[in-house]
Amino acid sequence: MDNPVLVEVTRGNIVESRHRGSIAIVDADGKLAFSAGDVEQGIFARSAIKALQAIPMVESGAAEALDYDDAELALACASHNGEHVHASSARMMLFKAGLSEENLMCGPQWPKHMEDCVSLIKADETPCQLHNNCSGKHAGFLAMAKTLGIPTENYIDFDHPVQAEIRNVIEQMSGGILGRDVCGTDGCSIPTYAMEQHKTALAFARFGTGVGLDQERSKAAEVLYEACVNEPYMVAGKQRFCTEVMDIFRGRVFAKTGAEGVFCAALPELGFGITLKCDDGTDRGAEVMMASIIRSLLPLSDEEEKGLRSWEHQQLKNRRDILVGEVRPVEDFKRLLKTM
Amino acid sequence: MDNPVLVEVTRGNIVESRHRGSIAIVDADGKLAFSAGDVEQGIFARSAIKALQAIPMVESGAAEALDYDDAELALACASHNGEHVHASSARMMLFKAGLSEENLMCGPQWPKHMEDCVSLIKADETPCQLHNNCSGKHAGFLAMAKTLGIPTENYIDFDHPVQAEIRNVIEQMSGGILGRDVCGTDGCSIPTYAMEQHKTALAFARFGTGVGLDQERSKAAEVLYEACVNEPYMVAGKQRFCTEVMDIFRGRVFAKTGAEGVFCAALPELGFGITLKCDDGTDRGAEVMMASIIRSLLPLSDEEEKGLRSWEHQQLKNRRDILVGEVRPVEDFKRLLKTM
Numbered sequence: 001m002d003n004p005v006l007v008e009v010t011r012g013n014i015v016e017s018r019h020r021g022s023i024a025i026v027d028a029d030g031k032l033a034f035s036a037g038d039v040e041q042g043i044f045a046r047s048a049i050k051a052l053q054a055i056p057m058v059e060s061g062a063a064e065a066l067d068y069d070d071a072e073l074a075l076a077c078a079s080h081n082g083e084h085v086h087a088s089s090a091r092m093m094l095f096k097a098g099l100s101e102e103n104l105m106c107g108p109q110w111p112k113h114m115e116d117c118v119s120l121i122k123a124d125e126t127p128c129q130l131h132n133n134c135s136g137k138h139a140g141f142l143a144m145a146k147t148l149g150i151p152t153e154n155y156i157d158f159d160h161p162v163q164a165e166i167r168n169v170i171e172q173m174s175g176g177i178l179g180r181d182v183c184g185t186d187g188c189s190i191p192t193y194a195m196e197q198h199k200t201a202l203a204f205a206r207f208g209t210g211v212g213l214d215q216e217r218s219k220a221a222e223v224l225y226e227a228c229v230n231e232p233y234m235v236a237g238k239q240r241f242c243t244e245v246m247d248i249f250r251g252r253v254f255a256k257t258g259a260e261g262v263f264c265a266a267l268p269e270l271g272f273g274i275t276l277k278c279d280d281g282t283d284r285g286a287e288v289m290m291a292s293i294i295r296s297l298l299p300l301s302d303e304e305e306k307g308l309r310s311w312e313h314q315q316l317k318n319r320r321d322i323l324v325g326e327v328r329p330v331e332d333f334k335r336l337l338k339t340m
Numbered sequence: 341m342d343n344p345v346l347v348e349v350t351r352g353n354i355v356e357s358r359h360r361g362s363i364a365i366v367d368a369d370g371k372l373a374f375s376a377g378d379v380e381q382g383i384f385a386r387s388a389i390k391a392l393q394a395i396p397m398v399e400s401g402a403a404e405a406l407d408y409d410d411a412e413l414a415l416a417c418a419s420h421n422g423e424h425v426h427a428s429s430a431r432m433m434l435f436k437a438g439l440s441e442e443n444l445m446c447g448p449q450w451p452k453h454m455e456d457c458v459s460l461i462k463a464d465e466t467p468c469q470l471h472n473n474c475s476g477k478h479a480g481f482l483a484m485a486k487t488l489g490i491p492t493e494n495y496i497d498f499d500h501p502v503q504a505e506i507r508n509v510i511e512q513m514s515g516g517i518l519g520r521d522v523c524g525t526d527g528c529s530i531p532t533y534a535m536e537q538h539k540t541a542l543a544f545a546r547f548g549t550g551v552g553l554d555q556e557r558s559k560a561a562e563v564l565y566e567a568c569v570n571e572p573y574m575v576a577g578k579q580r581f582c583t584e585v586m587d588i589f590r591g592r593v594f595a596k597t598g599a600e601g602v603f604c605a606a607l608p609e610l611g612f613g614i615t616l617k618c619d620d621g622t623d624r625g626a627e628v629m630m631a632s633i634i635r636s637l638l639p640l641s642d643e644e645e646k647g648l649r650s651w652e653h654q655q656l657k658n659r660r661d662i663l664v665g666e667v668r669p670v671e672d673f674k675r676l677l678k679t680m
Contacts, residue, residue, distance in 0.1 A: 002342060009600070009621060011384055011524035011525070011532070011534075011600075012523060012524030012525065013521075013524075014382060014384070014522065014524060014534045016383070016384055016524070016534075016600050016621065017600050017601065017619060017620055017621035018619050018620060019620055020360075020620075042354060043356070044351055044354070044356055105660070106659065106660075107658065107659030107660040107661075108659065109659055110454055114450055114457070117454070117457065117461075118461055121457075121458055121461040121462065122461065132659060181353075182352075182354065183352060184351035184352030184353075184354060184356070184664060184665065185351070185352065185658060185662055185664040186658070186664075187658045187659055187664070188658070188659060189658060189659070189660050189662060192351070194351075194354045194356075260349070260351075260356050260357050261357065279357060279358050279620075280357055280358060280359050280360075280619075280620035280622055280625070281349060281356065281357035281622075282620055282621075282622065285620070318447065318525060318526070318527045318528070318529055319446065319447030319448065319449055319472060319527055319528060319529070320445070320446075320447040320529050321447075322525055322529060324524060324525040324526075324527070325524065
């Protein structure tokens with residue numbers, strides 16, 4: 001099945017590049033409210049499901065035992081920029097668990113923005129595992145293991161109890177099956193699983209509403225949802241879709257990006273979970289798709305409209321800051337969204 | 341017309357992302373030897389045609405008058421990494437013309453690789469216009485203007501004689517028409533034009549063979565071709581397709597990348613020019629496409645086979661250097677190439 005072109009990139013008056021994608025919007029009963037493209041195909045949701053991967057940390061009692069605040073809980077769900085505030089918060093999460101950067105197995109990574117790289121270099125530092133965009137998630141995994149008294153070594157392995165419990169939670173929330181046959185290795189070395197897109201969307205409909213979850217899981221989901229929308233800077237950082245959109249929408253939207261063009265969201269007031277994948281793995285394509293979907297589904301205040309617009313119509317400027325084009329939804333996509 | 345999927349990105353045993361594209365392979369008489377997808381559509385060839393844009397610098401006598409050597413001529417055709425050797429060579433090109441970095445209008449840019457950024461920062465420097473990947477091309481434009489005694493100011497404008505002469509050369513070599521209606525602004529602020537892909541390919545068939553060009557242009561094309569294949573490090577730099585492939589093939593292949601997933605090449609021994617565009621604008625997609633085409637067209641030595649393989653099957657490693665997947669041609673593309 002050919003997924004449709006949803007986003008185009010212009011230069012002057014001409015379309016220069018195109019992004020195709022697939023979208024599943026599902027309610028908490030699993031009913032597909034809207035789809036585009038092939039949503040039966042297995043996709044790796046990558047970092048877009050970090051909030052689901054953080055649920056065992058809350059359910060195990062680790063988050064409460066270690067007194068993690070909203071900023072730390074949000075960091076456990078984050079693909080952060082590796083700014084100073086993110087790295088130091090990850091260090092504190094580990095410190096509270098009696099652990100340190102040496103226990104991490106995510107690998108080192110340069111901060112996302114050059115200005116933060118410059119700060120590191122000028123301080124004669126090199127990037128460490130705390131700067132890895134997944135450091136908060138990994139700190140959460142370690143915190144859970146430490147609190148439960150299970151080994152913290154090799155917490156990234158398929159067979160480690162932390163990863164087994166993450167599979168368990170995601171299978172229960174999505175109805176999918178996460179076996180070795182659909183398992184790949186993520187950028188931060190943990191297992192990642194290819195699952196039908198509409199099932200990932202169902203998990204996020206339940207994450208945002210609590211519908212279909214037992215009381216303990218519903219509470220864990222609520223704790224993490226609230227942490228992310230209360231501390232959106234910890235989920236990503238400056239100049240990032242997830243941070244800006246969650247900041248503007250003040251609790252109406254949970255949105256989380258993942259590598260290779262995936263995006264997940266929950267819109268509790270509508271009861272919807274959303275999963276989309278840009279075929280070619282490009283962030284800009286996925287961001288414009290998600291911004292267009294949010295615009296079409298939710299009534300917007302002026303502030304929300306303005307904030308969303310810069311992500312739905314992304315200006316392309318060149319090295320002298322001249323506007324040369326934009327990334328935008330194609331007309332057919334806008335028409336399609338009106339059918340929702 | 342839907343361009344075909346040519347490249348896939350795997351994670352574990354599963355395909356995670358896909359790249360579509362269009363390809364035109366043309367001989368110096370303009371005969372289309374092979375095509376995939378829509379090659380009638382106008383595409384911006386961006387930096388992939390820098391070697392054509394450098395022809396007026398040679399034809400005007402500027403390159404000879406200023407005693408530009410092969411490294412400097414190659415830099416005029418380059419999208420370089422902004423390494424020290426590239427920036428200092430661009431400075432020398434300007435110096436020979438009695439000009440300096442201040443005359444450039446390409447804008448500043450950080451070097452491509454973090455290790456070169458670190459060197460700059462540790463030396464308390466900031467990136468300048470010499471580090472812009474297009475600085476050699478711009479130095480060539482300025483050199484031509486200075487030698488001809490025309491204004492060096494605003495050499496990037498559509499109406500400046502340098503840009504008018506570039507249009508003239510490309511129109512003659514391709515048979516295309518480069519008007520304001522198909523003009524956009526490039527990343528380095530010069531005009532870029534959308535043209536049918538097979539026409540750009542024709543220009544490169546002529547560039548590589550001299551067929552259909554008058555003696556002066558044929559000589560200019562030869563001078564630039566030889567400079568690039570003799571000094572491939574100046575065309576790009578470390579860990580770059582253009583540099584490694586031209587280095588391995590020792591004159592058998594001219595290949596040049598451009599932004600938004602375009603790639604042009606000339607294979608003189610077959611008389612072919614090649615232009616391809618990855619629909620979504622992704623470098624990795626365009627690189628794998630070009631590597632697959634070269635493999636299919638040319639008989640390869642063991643060394644050429646080995647060098648090309650790492651670009652045709654690009655290993656994806658994660659932050660702990662674990663192999664997690666690869667970028668590779670799809671089976672249908674390999675079958676399609678066998679029909680050439």
